Amino acid sequence: MITNKRDDVLEAALLLFAERGFDGTTIPMIADKAKVGAGTIYRYFENKEALFNTLFQYWVTRLSEIVKDNFPSDLTNIRLHHRHIFFQIIQFVNHNEHALHFIDSHCSTHYLDEKSQKLFADFLEFLRSILEKGKEQGDICSLPADALIAIVYGAIVQLFKLMRMNILEETPELLVNIEECCWNAIKAH
Amino acid sequence: MITNKRDDVLEAALLLFAERGFDGTTIPMIADKAKVGAGTIYRYFENKEALFNTLFQYWVTRLSEIVKDNFPSDLTNIRLHHRHIFFQIIQFVNHNEHALHFIDSHCSTHYLDEKSQKLFADFLEFLRSILEKGKEQGDICSLPADALIAIVYGAIVQLFKLMRMNILEETPELLVNIEECCWNAIKAH
DNA sequence: CTTTTAGGAATGAATATTCATTCCGCATAT
DNA sequence: ATATGCGGAATGAATATTCATTCCTAAAAG
Numbered sequence: 272m273i274t275n276k277r278d279d280v281l282e283a284a285l286l287l288f289a290e291r292g293f294d295g296t297t298i299p300m301i302a303d304k305a306k307v308g309a310g311t312i313y314r315y316f317e318n319k320e321a322l323f324n325t326l327f328q329y330w331v332t333r334l335s336e337i338v339k340d341n342f343p344s345d346l347t348n349i350r351l352h353h354r355h356i357f358f359q360i361i362q363f364v365n366h367n368e369h370a371l372h373f374i375d376s377h378c379s380t381h382y383l384d385e386k387s388q389k390l391f392a393d394f395l396e397f398l399r400s401i402l403e404k405g406k407e408q409g410d411i412c413s414l415p416a417d418a419l420i421a422i423v424y425g426a427i428v429q430l431f432k433l434m435r436m437n438i439l440e441e442t443p444e445l446l447v448n449i450e451e452c453c454w455n456a457i458k459a460h
Numbered sequence: 461m462i463t464n465k466r467d468d469v470l471e472a473a474l475l476l477f478a479e480r481g482f483d484g485t486t487i488p489m490i491a492d493k494a495k496v497g498a499g500t501i502y503r504y505f506e507n508k509e510a511l512f513n514t515l516f517q518y519w520v521t522r523l524s525e526i527v528k529d530n531f532p533s534d535l536t537n538i539r540l541h542h543r544h545i546f547f548q549i550i551q552f553v554n555h556n557e558h559a560l561h562f563i564d565s566h567c568s569t570h571y572l573d574e575k576s577q578k579l580f581a582d583f584l585e586f587l588r589s590i591l592e593k594g595k596e597q598g599d600i601c602s603l604p605a606d607a608l609i610a611i612v613y614g615a616i617v618q619l620f621k622l623m624r625m626n627i628l629e630e631t632p633e634l635l636v637n638i639e640e641c642c643w644n645a646i647k648a649h
Numbered sequence: 650c651t652t653t654t655a656g657g658a659a660t661g662a663a664t665a666t667t668c669a670t671t672c673c674g675c676a677t678a679t
Numbered sequence: 680a681t682a683t684g685c686g687g688a689a690t691g692a693a694t695a696t697t698c699a700t701t702c703c704t705a706a707a708a709g
Contacts, residue, residue, distance in 0.1 A: 276658085276659080302661095307659080307660090308659055308660040308661055309661070310659070310660055310661065310662095311658080311659055314658070314659075
């Protein structure tokens, strides 16, 4: 199989950044895991920060795409929207178990560049717009959209942390129940 | 005002560790912020890791105490338990706005020593025991206790991240509503 | 078909920088 | 005068980055 060195580097970096954070990950560590010389990394990326931002932008774009993909055509059924978003994020995590934690643990750090920040802000803005519509319709409880996002998104992130640590086993049934819990948290009562 | 250098160091370290993480925080940074010579830190702590673990243990102990303090005497009213735990955590955050994020962002890192890990595990075990009781009584939805903790605790952590970043303003009314949301997420329906 | 050769890719040792930790001289208190 | 606490320059280890060299591939020449 022909593997592309640049991709090998990105894959190794994702694992390490997710597990040890930006500052806890060294270039030699990445080179080792990618089975590549340390110098090779600098053929593809200007420096450690540029590598980091490339990776961040890639995964935020993916997440954004997967959530927006096949978005329910019925624009008034918020219950459906919530289910869609929830299970698309699940699919995202199942596609790469480290990416969500990588994004979450670095989304407000000081080495994010302009473009990374903008991509992430845009994604949040999308979620916000969905929730605002739900609030207008009276289907969702009338708290600030950011608070609602924090509740659902915070729960998801924390749950997958447990699953990555093998403390909690992911089963389809559990996921359905958890989605229900999240919905109960934010629906209008 | 007589200030204790050791406490100055601990306070500065808390801020920096919370904002930049363990690896992103250097000893000179801590010394600067604490207005102390770098060498002085080593009069009080064996090394950076020891300083970190002292701090972690201090704050987990505080959190645990504040949550267990004045725990409702009615041992069957889970609704009350939830409210108590929620608002005691709020009080903890208001006492020091960085401590919860400091704990959360470091609670599964590899430089935690045995004692730190045990203290944190004990705290989780306490929460777990409350939830298990609620499940037995049929007041709380029958998912794994760890999942329920993740939902509520994840939401709280994320919410305070927004408040620290001044994206969300903390008002008593908002907090009451959010507590309600969290309860709705985990109560039996 | 084999050999030569040019140019890009890859390497890892060398360099420059940053960081944790140590150490020594100064100041303050006893 | 001695002891104690402190600061911050000095040290050495770890780290990011560079660079001279080697390695591959694929096309040109024989």
